[in-house]
Amino acid sequence: MAKLEKDEHGRLIFTEAMRKEYTILVPQMAPYHFEYLVEALNTEGYNCELLRTTDYALINEGMKYAHNDICIPAMLVIGQFIDAIKKRTVDKGKVALIITQTGGGCRASNYISLLRKALKKAQLDDVPIISLNANGFEKNPGFKVTPKLLHKLHDAVVLGDLMMSLMNQVRPYEKKEGSVEKLRQSIDENLKTFFNHNKWFTWGHIKRKIHEICQAFSEIETIKTPKPKVGIVGEIYVKYSPLGNNHLEETLEKEGVEVVVPPIYDFFLYSFDSRVHDIKRYGGPKKEAFVLKSLVWYVEKRRSAVRKIMKHYGFDAPVPYKKLKALVDGVIDVGTHTGEGWLLTAEMIDLIEHGAPNIVCTQPFGCLPNHIAGKGMFKKIKSLYPESNIVAIDYDTSASKINQLNRINLMVSNAFRNMKERS
Ligand code: SF4
Incomplete structure (x- = not known):
């Protein structure tokens, strides 16, 4: 049984032992993308569970444990987490939470502290929280963003963006009602095993998948009513x-x-690029600016291939x-x-x-x-x-x-x- 450990600031950390025993709860923030992000994380040895609850009433849990002045996204995410832990019937004491931390100038950077405060109030303060961020905040020995995981997360976001765009471009015109949803289900089923590979450093693997997906969508019969x-x-x-x-x-x-x-990828690129912009304008580590700039360049290079494939099959990119x-x-x-x-x-x-x-x-x-x-x-x-x-x-x-x-x-x-x- 994994022991609870705290860092020098008294923060509960997610340990190596927890990685093997704990379930990490992930809030559903973007339905097309998070399904794949969770699949990618699970192939790297984590046991993540996506929270798919969509009942607005769970905001009441958020309001019970967080101040009503905070932004509604925080209120909903906190409500969704606490609701999920309370309703859990198995391994109740073996859950961790994961949340993104932007590090920007607004309240989103403090969601993690608000969540800790809410957990304490709900007497759930033995639940560790993992911060997912690009700035190296709050390190956890049991959760490491390796280059392999990073590549898989990149592929998950690319696929999420692709599916979202294709679904929206084809579904309103489908000839047979439900055919696009049916295709999505079969693609999602197929993608369950997609991330279970070690070819993360090659591009051909995902490129083939993108071709396959675009082709399948292009074959759906449509009626082009304006x-x-x-x-x-x-x-x-x-x-x-x-x-x-x-x-x-x-x-x-x-x-x-x-x-x-x-x-959604544009938002991540915008976050990296904003940091580069700040370093240039106000000063800061040049090495960090170089790494982030290279990252934007690399991601864009890969995304330009996706755009080409989408256009090849007649879709807007x-x-x-x-x-x-x-x-x-x-x-x-x-x-x-x-x-x-x-x-x-x-x-x-x-x-x-x-x-x-x-x-x-x-x-x-x-x-x-x-x-x-x-x-x-x-x-x-x-x-x-x-x-x-x-x-x-x-x-x-x-x-x-x-x-x-x-x-x-x-x-x-x-x-x-x-x-x-x-x-
Ligand atoms: S952008 Fe900032 S102020 Fe707006 S909802 Fe998000 S955290 Fe709150």
């Missing part, structure tokens, strides 16, 4: 998590539109990161990188320039960084792109779902009207 495209942007958690955004993707698709969600960044020239400074920062503005412009002028900008209530780079940029964007049709939706513990739906419906009906007028 539909307006609606993009989703915003704070990372409420943008991707159905729990955070009340199943926004599904809601929009039911309204008869094609949904476009920008890739996301724009390269460098181009995305260039879109905000003269609109917002690229030093704006608290929360989603300039990336949020860039994503809106990219969507408009690529045929999706209708946008839902999701933001947690009281999320200042995203109100600045999101809602705060609407006027400027409207003046540059008069055809834009953007609605801001706030997500809060007390936000009315009906109110959210009314605002979304109004934006969608404008989207249909605009499409008709332009045709």
Whole structure:
């Protein structure tokens, strides 16, 4: 039985012995990506379990143990963790939690401390928490990000972005209802064994898989009825998590539109690049800037091959990161990188320039960084792109779902009207 050990600051650490015995609970933050991330982690000797609960009521657990002033993504993640531990019937005392830590200027950097405080209040303070970050914070002897794991995590994010994009491009037009979902299930089943390999240093392995997936999607029979495209942007958690955004993707698709969600990988590249930007502008370790810059270059090189394959099979592919960044020239400074920062503005412009002028900008209530780079940029964007049709939706513990739906419906009906007028 693994012993509880603390570091010099009194923090409970995740030990080597725990790695063998403990289950690591992972909050579901992005449905396409996290399934694969968990598979990748499990092939590297961890025992991770993805929390798939989508009942909004678990926010009550978050509200019970965390101050109600904190951002809704933290409230939901904390609620989801505590709810899962309480409901556990097996190995209740052998669970650890994993959470991302951004290290940026906003409250997301403190989610881990809030979670520790909440666990203590819930008398669960013997549960270790693993911080997943690129800055080397909070080391744990039982959890090491090796180059092999890093490559597998990279592949998981690439596949998640790919599946999200293909599903959204094909499902609204499928001839036989359910055929896209059926294909997804068979691909997911097949991907369960994909990460169980040692060929992490080669590119051919994943390239073949991407070809296979794109080909399978291209063979689905479709009816190309014109539909307006609606993009989703915003704070990372409420943008991707159905729990955070009340199943926004599904809601929009039911309204008869094609949904476009920008890739999650751009957010990671933006985080690395922001650090490089800070080091250049304010000083800092040059070696770190070089490593991060090389990482962005390497990831982009691999992603450009994915883009080529997607285009080869007739699908729209996301724009390269460098181009995305260039879109905000003269609109917002690229030093704006608290929360989603300039990336949020860039994503809106990219969507408009690529045929999706209708946008839902999701933001947690009281999320200042995203109100600045999101809602705060609407006027400027409207003046540059008069055809834009953007609605801001706030997500809060007390936000009315009906109110959210009314605002979304109004934006969608404008989207249909605009499409008709332009045709
Ligand atoms: S980006 Fe917004 S929601 Fe996320 S931690 Fe910062 S303030 Fe909170």
